[in-house]
Amino acid sequence: MLTLKQMTYFVALAEARSFSGAAERVHVTQPALSQQIKEMEATLGTLLVERLPRDIRLTRAGQVVLDRSQKILGMTRDLEAEIRLSKGLTGRLTLGVIPTIAPYLLPRALTRIKAAALDLDLRVREAQTAELIADVSRGQLDAAVIALPYDTPGLLAEPLFTDHFLLAGSQSRLDALTAQTVPRPTDLSPDALLLLDEGHCLADQALDVCGVKRTHQTVDLGASSLATLCGLVAQGFGLTLLPEIALCSEKAASPEMAVLRFPEPQPERTVALVRRQSTEAKAWFTELAALLSEAGEELMHEARERG
Incomplete structure (x- = not known):
């Protein structure tokens, strides 16, 4: 039977296109990762990866396994996120913010979030829009603050200000x-x-x-x-x-x-908070959007008074 660990390692290998790079991504040794891939191939009874001198190439079966693995891992992360955040802004929440918003909105917003959610373990990552959208879609981020208009397939966007x-x-x-x-x-x-x-x-x-x-x-x-x-x-x-x-x-x-x-x-431009459409709407998203919106509107008011 395939395991989530094996699927995680296989997706990392497909993305990194090298055993050493994949091992670094998932924080294991290269032999340990290679052994898990071999066990996957033995379980499925087919070759998943063509091992080349300086590259790897997925076989046709490997492409199918990659597609299914990404979907299964995404559904697993959705489930984990829903359980973690089912009671609102508690537990761990991962938030992405684009660089043209993060240094201005976050200092004001984090003060509000900390006051409203003392038990929240908030982890913030700053990156460009395309990377954040990809990470939200894969379940590596719970939500992200971006600027619209921007194509956001599979995501739900809540305008903030x-x-x-x-x-x-x-x-x-x-x-x-x-x-x-x-x-x-x-x-x-x-x-x-x-x-x-x-x-x-x-x-x-x-x-x-x-x-x-x-x-x-x-x-x-x-x-x-x-x-x-x-x-x-x-x-x-x-x-x-x-x-x-x-x-x-x-x-x-x-x-x-x-x-x-x-x-x-x-x-x-419209500043918005995005999440996966497949994630059930919960209080955490509504609460987070309200806090971010309040901080943004306050900044807008000060800017209009200034300029």
Whole structure:
């Protein structure tokens, strides 16, 4: 009979594409992992993995086993999560947050969560949207805070608050732009835009807001953080779209940076909490969403007063 341990090892092997890499992922020795895979093959009576000099390749039977193993492990994690969180915000909860939200929302939100759920063992991981969605789908995270619009197949999204985009740059650059009228995002020249590295959903959302295609070679996509962008534009190196949630923190760090609001309707993104649709709706998700929403709305209020 196959075991969950064997399926876990096999999925790790398929993803890592090497026995050593898979063993490192699941924290066992390479011989121990290799033995479990051999036992799987013996139990099923077929070869699952073609062992190549510097790679592994799944056989047709291996592909079938991988697909079923991922589903079984996902269902197991769903069951564990439902039991862990069946009484609300207690026990262990794993939460993912994207980098353009985490440093601004988490300090405010964690204070609320800690006060409301003293027994909660909250574990937070910061990563880009695609990685978080994949981990929520696989059951490696219970939920994640992301920014919409974004394709979230198999996930349920609960909107938390609306985060507007502001135009940030040096005061002299913004004064020149507004000499006649306040520009709309689509009026901005791609030549002047500084955005985050590819892979950050904020970069894609900003390009979409400005009506610029990613293939446009004059858009500078290279900064790794909003803090870097704000420091650059504050010194006159171009312009960027700044999420309202980041305004107070980044303005304090880069006081030379100036911002302006676009005319209505202001460009925006929706900050949302996502979970698997297959996970039964429980009090923990509703409670967590409410606490995150409160913290976000408070940040939005302060930002609107500031800028």
